[in-house]
Structure formats: structure tokens, C-alpha cells
Amino acid sequence: xxxxxxxxxxxxxxxGGAFAQEVRIGILxxxxxxxESITPHMADGAEVAFAEINESGEWLGGQTIASVRADTxxxxxxxxxxxxxxxxxxxxxxxxxxxxxxxxxxxVLENVAMATGVPMIxxxxxxxxxxxxxxxxxxxxxxxxxxxxxxxxSDIVLGRGIDTVAVTHTNNDYGAGLANAFVExxxxxxxxxxxxxxxxxxxxxxxxxxxxxxxxxxxxxxxLGYVDGGTNIIRTAYELGxxxxxxxxxxxxxxxxxxxVGEAAAGxxxxxxxxxxxxxxxxxxxGTDSGINWSSSFVAESYDAAALLAxxxxxxxEATSAGIxxxxxxxxNGPGEEIHAGDLAxxxxxxxxxxxxxxxGATGVNLIGPGEAAGTYREYMxxxxxxxxxxxx
Amino acid sequence: MELLxxxxxxxxxxxxxxxxxxxxxxxxxLGITLIYGILRFAHFAHGDxxxxxxxxxxxxxxxxxxxxxxxxxxxxxxxxxxxxxxATVLYLLAxxxxxxxxxxxxxxxxxxxxxxxxxxxxxxNGITRLIMGPSEQRFADGERFIISVRDFRDWTGLAEGxxxxxxxxxxxxxxxxxxxxxxxxxxxxxxxxxxxxYSDNEDLALLSGINPERVVVITWAIAGTLMVLxxxxxxxDKSYRPFTYFQLLLPFFAAAIVGGxxxxxxxxxxxxxxxxxxxxxTYAWRRVVGYLGxxxxxxxxLMQILPVDYKFAVTxxxxxxxxxxxxxxxxxxxxx
Numbered sequence: 001x002x003x004x005x006x007x008x009x010x011x012x013x014x015x016g017g018a019f020a021q022e023v024r025i026g027i028l029x030x031x032x033x034x035x036e037s038i039t040p041h042m043a044d045g046a047e048v049a050f051a052e053i054n055e056s057g058e059w060l061g062g063q064t065i066a067s068v069r070a071d072t073x074x075x076x077x078x079x080x081x082x083x084x085x086x087x088x089x090x091x092x093x094x095x096x097x098x099x100x101x102x103x104x105x106x107x108v109l110e111n112v113a114m115a116t117g118v119p120m121i122x123x124x125x126x127x128x129x130x131x132x133x134x135x136x137x138x139x140x141x142x143x144x145x146x147x148x149x150x151x152x153x154s155d156i157v158l159g160r161g162i163d164t165v166a167v168t169h170t171n172n173d174y175g176a177g178l179a180n181a182f183v184e185x186x187x188x189x190x191x192x193x194x195x196x197x198x199x200x201x202x203x204x205x206x207x208x209x210x211x212x213x214x215x216x217x218x219x220x221x222x223x224l225g226y227v228d229g230g231t232n233i234i235r236t237a238y239e240l241g242x243x244x245x246x247x248x249x250x251x252x253x254x255x256x257x258x259x260x261v262g263e264a265a266a267g268x269x270x271x272x273x274x275x276x277x278x279x280x281x282x283x284x285x286x287g288t289d290s291g292i293n294w295s296s297s298f299v300a301e302s303y304d305a306a307a308l309l310a311x312x313x314x315x316x317x318e319a320t321s322a323g324i325x326x327x328x329x330x331x332x333n334g335p336g337e338e339i340h341a342g343d344l345a346x347x348x349x350x351x352x353x354x355x356x357x358x359x360x361g362a363t364g365v366n367l368i369g370p371g372e373a374a375g376t377y378r379e380y381m382x383x384x385x386x387x388x389x390x391x392x393x
Numbered sequence: 394m395e396l397l398x399x400x401x402x403x404x405x406x407x408x409x410x411x412x413x414x415x416x417x418x419x420x421x422x423l424g425i426t427l428i429y430g431i432l433r434f435a436h437f438a439h440g441d442x443x444x445x446x447x448x449x450x451x452x453x454x455x456x457x458x459x460x461x462x463x464x465x466x467x468x469x470x471x472x473x474x475x476x477x478x479x480a481t482v483l484y485l486l487a488x489x490x491x492x493x494x495x496x497x498x499x500x501x502x503x504x505x506x507x508x509x510x511x512x513x514x515x516x517x518n519g520i521t522r523l524i525m526g527p528s529e530q531r532f533a534d535g536e537r538f539i540i541s542v543r544d545f546r547d548w549t550g551l552a553e554g555x556x557x558x559x560x561x562x563x564x565x566x567x568x569x570x571x572x573x574x575x576x577x578x579x580x581x582x583x584x585x586x587x588x589x590x591y592s593d594n595e596d597l598a599l600l601s602g603i604n605p606e607r608v609v610v611i612t613w614a615i616a617g618t619l620m621v622l623x624x625x626x627x628x629x630d631k632s633y634r635p636f637t638y639f640q641l642l643l644p645f646f647a648a649a650i651v652g653g654x655x656x657x658x659x660x661x662x663x664x665x666x667x668x669x670x671x672x673x674x675t676y677a678w679r680r681v682v683g684y685l686g687x688x689x690x691x692x693x694x695l696m697q698i699l700p701v702d703y704k705f706a707v708t709x710x711x712x713x714x715x716x717x718x719x720x721x722x723x724x725x726x727x728x729x
Binding site for chain 1: 405406407410414528529538541542543546553554555556558627631632634636637638640641671672675676677678679680695696697700701702704
């Protein structure tokens with residue numbers, strides 16, 4: 001953090017020159033509400049990218065980026081829209097890194113961003129709804145959609161020779177969307193879903209839910225929810241002898257699984273978004289050097305979202321909303337030189353000289369048109385109580 | 394064989410869980426009914442004070458575990474119970490001194506006491522969250538199973554398995570002991586008799602020389618003990634989290650009202666009625682029917698009366714039906 005502050009201070013001093021101009025970009029995240037524990041780290045991730053760009057002095061002939069934070073409340077659409085309006089009209093932000101939760105992101109996009117033509121890149125909105133939503137090229141995201149995860153889970157289940165499953169999902173947009181995506185893909189590929197039962201989080205007891213799932217039957221149980229309810233259901237189902245094999249979505253990912261569910265962990269297979277190879281190593285280096293909590297959820301995605309906005313402006317040659325919106329796909333997908341986390345200065349140079357780049361970033365960014373990111377998923381299981389990677393998809 | 398399988402499925406998913414759950418509700422409802430009968434108000438802080446007491450038990454359990462003290466196959470929490478009970482009773486007495494006693498003295502209407510207990514509920518909830526945090530805490534240890542599903546299948550060769558967890562057995566046994574002790578106390582001891590007298594007719598009891606403050610203290614002590622027992626058993630059997638304890642308030646009141654408010658026997662019966670209704674109505678009977686019916690007659694649907702999401706609605710439904718058709722409950726308690 002010290003280094004980051006120092007870097008920001010240095011760049012602020014450097015920006016004192018007569019030639020320098022300050023461009024504002026909004027960071028719109030739920031600093032209050034259900035995900036308030038992870039959003040400060042996400043904002044840090046985005047600011048690390050801005051600091052790196054400011055330090056390079058290569059951005060649009062020496063201009064600097066100032067970030068402005070604003071709150072969405074994660075589930076409070078009116079607060080999120082008010083914050084977004086403030087960012088754009090009174091703070092003069094030309095682009096928005098955010099929003100976070102799918103519901104408020106959709107609200108801000110439809111009612112504020114599309115009305116004013118300001119581009120948004122969300123680091124964490126995973127609802128499949130954005131894939132088909134026509135934002136007029138203003139909305140992008142660096143977190144892969146649950147539609148893809150549903151497809152992937154279906155492939156994994158079938159690949160293991162299992163063709164009947166019972167599904168339970170947490171009772172909200174995320175759970176229902178992911179369950180829908182899975183069921184559609186799975187039945188289309190010839191599998192049978194015996195039942196789909198929603199469950200609530202933070203219940204003391206899930207034996208009634210498990211009882212219904214057991215009556216419906218199936219060779220495996222698909223749990224799409226969060227760690228809390230998900231692990232409880234797995235443990236209850238295993239202890240009541242209802243299921244032996246479990247598949248879980250990214251929300252249920254925890255390295256602590258064997259401690260929580262005991263021997264049932266041996267039957268758990270899951271997916272979680274994850275970057276691989278050099279991209280991951282570079283991000284770890286950048287994250288450690290800047291002293292932020294780089295391994296927390298969606299921090300790498302936030303860094304990528306912020307970097308993409310800045311690189312798109314550089315590609316456009318001007319710091320305008322329209323310029324950024326038009327150039328996001330160009331810098332994200334290449335073809336051109338691969339740019340990793342910590343490499344932003346080189347990326348800026350290449351773009352300034354009229355070259356092309358392929359931004360890889362912290363998470364292996366690859367955008368499939370507006371509103372959709374490909375992303376990399378890790379398929380994992382537990383062997384002898386240890387988290388092991390089966391393969392990357 | 395088919396019949397045996399049907400019985401085993403039913404026992405595994407409905408009978409045993411409902412028996413344990415019913416015992417936990419019965420212990421909680423006993424406290425509600427005692428407070429209602431003797432102090433004459435609906436005690437809304439019940440669930441949250443239960444969470445507070447269980448929190449103390451958990452802290453002591455962790456300390457004991459850290460010291461390497463345990464009970465072998467039994468959960469260490471049993472050793473920590475006395476500390477939790479003492480702390481909870483002291484907390485209840487403090488609440489009585491600072492809040493309820495004043496309203497009793499001015500002979501406030503029961504509804505005002507109910508609102509006061511609502512205030513105590515919020516304060517207690519805050520304290521518990523400060524100490525324990527809002528998330529789930531684990532404190533169960535010792536032998537987890539008496540019969541595990543896989544062992545049962547191996548022994549019997551049946552297609553269906555049966556799980557009987559030690560926490561469930563413990564719940565049923567402890568609840569039975571606590572209930573018998575309570576009835577012995579209420580019916581055979583002088584203090585118990587004075588409590589019943591005070592409950593039946595306050596003025597007559599005062600005339601015959603019963604000290605009302607003593608009755609109040611004993612009532613809180615018994616209610617506190619029952620709360621910590623119910624809370625700890627629920628935590629061992631299921632999981633501990635302050636919020637779920639607050640949610641238990643509805644089944645507690647439903648059980649107490651179904652049985653007849655102020656009637657201890659009614660609270661116990663009511664507890665089991667609520668538990669079996671919740672589990673039975675939301676259970677999917679498909680497998681049981683499949684085993685009982687002729688070959689190949691397994692129904693395509695789940696044979697579920699209500700989806701699982703409506704678990705609380707079942708409790709609520711029972712409550713409404715009882716209040717409409719038999720407001721005094723099964724055992725002729727008082728009306729609200």
C-alpha cells in the first residue's frame with residue numbers, strides 16, 4: 001500500500017506540469033452491502049493499474065488518470081444509479097470500471113451509461129443476461145459469464161459418465177441463472193435432471209431440502225450456490241446417504257472443503273474461474289509488489305477492467321467515452337503483441353507507435369463481443385484432503 | 394424387504410430428524426410457556442438469548458478443546474454447559490432487574506412487556522453478534538455417528554441406509570431427562586408448587602405467603618437452563634449461527650400455542666407436532682410410495698404436499714388453524 005501511495009503521489013507531482021491533464025475514470029463498486037468485504041480489494045486492483053499507467057508517463061502524451069470511487073450497495077439500484085450519475089455529470093468521469101453485482105450493473109447500464117454513452121467494464125457481473133443484452137457496444141466484462149460455466153459443468157458431468165443429476169441452487173439471480181444454464185446444456189446433451197430445488201442461505205438445517213433431492217434421485221448432486229449453504233447441503237446429503245458424488249459451481253469453491261464436509265470432499269468436483277501460467281505469475285508479482293490483497297475475489301478482474309479502459313483510450317488516441325468504447329475489443333483480443341500485468345507501459349508504447357496489442361492481463365482476457373468474456377476455468381477435486389487441479393478449460 | 398426399505402427411508406429422512414428437531418423445539422417452547430404462565434407475557438427475546446447462551450457454551454468449549462480437555466466420544470460442549478447456563482441465567486436476571494421488574498411493579502399490560510422483550514431481543518442480538526460474529530461457528534466434536542449410512546447398508550444388506558447421529562441421540566436423551574426433571578420439580582417440590590400456585594392465581598398465592606420475587610427468579614433460572622440446553626443441542630445437531638436462532642422463535646411459539654400456552658405438557662406435544670408436520674408435509678414421499686406400491690408403480694412426481702421453501706409456512710399454517718378453531722390449544726391453555 002505504501003508503494004502504491006508513493007507511486008500515486010509521485011505521479012500526482014509529475015502531473016503538476018503545464019502539459020499534463022487529469023482524466024477521470026469512475027470505480028463503481030458495492031462498498032457497502034453484501035459484498036463490502038471484497039470490494040475495497042477490487043478497487044485497489046483497479047487503482048494499481050491506473051498507478052502503473054500514470055507512472056509510465058506514456059498515456060496519451062503524458063496525461064494522467066485519476067480514479068473516483070462510488071458506491072452501488074451491490075443490491076441497491078437507486079443508489080447505484082445516483083452514484084453513476086454523480087460520477088459522470090459532476091465528476092466528469094469518461095468511463096466506469098464497474099459495476100459489481102449483476103442486478104445493479106444492469107440498472108446502471110440501461111439507465112445511466114447507455115443514456116450518456118459512457119462505457120462500462122464490469123469485473124464481476126456474471127449473469128448470463130448480459131451475453132444477449134444489446135448495450136450498443138458500451139458494456140464489457142472481464143469475469144466470464146455463468147452461461148459458459150453452465151456449459152462447462154454440463155460437459156464435466158457427462159465426461160465423467162454421469163447422466164442423471166439432481167440440482168439445487170441458491171435462491172437468487174446468480175443461483176437461478178447458473179442452474180438454468182446448466183440444465184439447458186445438460187438436457188440438450190442427453191442428460192436427465194431429476195429435479196431442481198432452490199435453497200436459502202444461512203439456514204441451520206438442510207435435511208428437508210436433501211430429503212426432497214434424495215427422493216428425486218440421481219447419480220450425482222449439482223450444488224450451485226455459496227460456500228455456506230452449499231457445504232452444509234453436501235455434508236447433510238453425504239451423511240444421510242443421499243448422494244456420494246457432488247458437482248459444485250464457482251460460488252462453492254473453498255480450499256477448506258475437506259475440513260468443512262469431512263470425507264464427503266472426496267466426491268466433490270468443481271469449477272472456479274482461474275488464470276493460468278505466465279499471466280497468473282505476472283499478476284502475482286504485480287500484486288505482491290503493490291502490497292494489495294491481490295488473491296481476493298475479482299481483484300485480478302478489476303485490474304484488467306481498469307487496464308482495458310486505459311489501453312482503449314490510448315488506442316483511440318483520445319480520452320473520450322466514444323473512443324474507449326470503440327477500441328476495447330481491439331486491444332483485448334489482438335492480434336498483436338501479448339501484454340501481461342505489469343507490462344502496461346510497453347502496451348501503451350506500442351499503441352502510441354500505431355502498433356497492435358493483445359491484452360492478456362491478469363486473467364487471460366479474451367472478450368467474445370460486447371458483454372461476454374471467455375475466461376479460463378479450473379476443474380478441481382480433492383485427493384486425500386488436498387485441493388488438486390484436474391485440468392484447465 | 395420392500396416394507397423394510399420403506400420404513401428405513403422414512404426413518405432416515407423424516408422420523409429421526411423430526412424427533413431430534415421436535416425435542417429441540419419442545420425445550421424452547423417449554424421456556425416460552427413457563428414464562429407466559431408465570432410472568433404473563435410472550436417472551437420474544439427467547440431465540441436470541443438462546444444464541445447468547447450457546448455462544449458462551451461455544452467459547453468455553455473452544456477453551457476446553459485448546460486445553461486438551463474432552464469427553465471422549467461425547468461432545469466437549471456438555472462440559473461447557475454449566476458455564477453457559479450460569480451466564481445465561483445471570484443475563485436473564487440482569488434483564489429482569491433493569492427492564493421487566495419496573496413494568497411488573499406498575500402492573501403494565503402484557504403487550505408492553507412483550508414490546509420490552511422485543512427491545513431485549515435486539516440488544517441481545519447485537520451483543521451476540523459482537524462476541525460471536527454473524528457467521529457460522531463449529532464446535533461439535535466427539536464421535537459423530539452411532540449408526541452411519543454405509544455401515545447400516547453393510548450390516549443389513551438393505552438398499553436404503555439409515556443414519557443416526559450421536560447429536561440426535563443426545564438431543565432426545567437430554568430432552569427427556571430435562572423434561573422429567575422439570576415435571577418432578579413442578580409437581581413434587583415446594584418451590585415448584587408455589588410456581589404453579591402463582592401461575593394459577595397471583596392474588597391467592599400472594600395471600601398464602603409466596604414470595605413473588607423468588608418465583609420470578611426461579612422461573613428465569615429454569616427458562617435460562619432450558620434455553621441453553623435447547624440452543625446447544627440444536628447447535629450440535631445442526632449448526633450455530635445467531636440468525637438461525639432468531640428464526641426458531643416462530644416454531645417455538647407455534648409449539649407453545651398449539652399445545653396450550655402455559656401448559657408444560659402441551660409445549661412438549663406441540664413441539665413434536667410442529668416438527669413432524671414441518672418435515673412430513675414438505676417431504677417428497679416418492680421413494681416411500683415406490684417401495685410400498687406394486688412393482689413399477691413408482692410415481693413420476695415427487696409426491697410432495699408443499700415444496701421445501703414453505704417449511705415456515707407450514708408452522709404458520711398450524712398456528713393460524715389452531716388460533717381459529719381451538720385458541721386454547723390441545724391442552725386447554727390460556728388464550729393470547
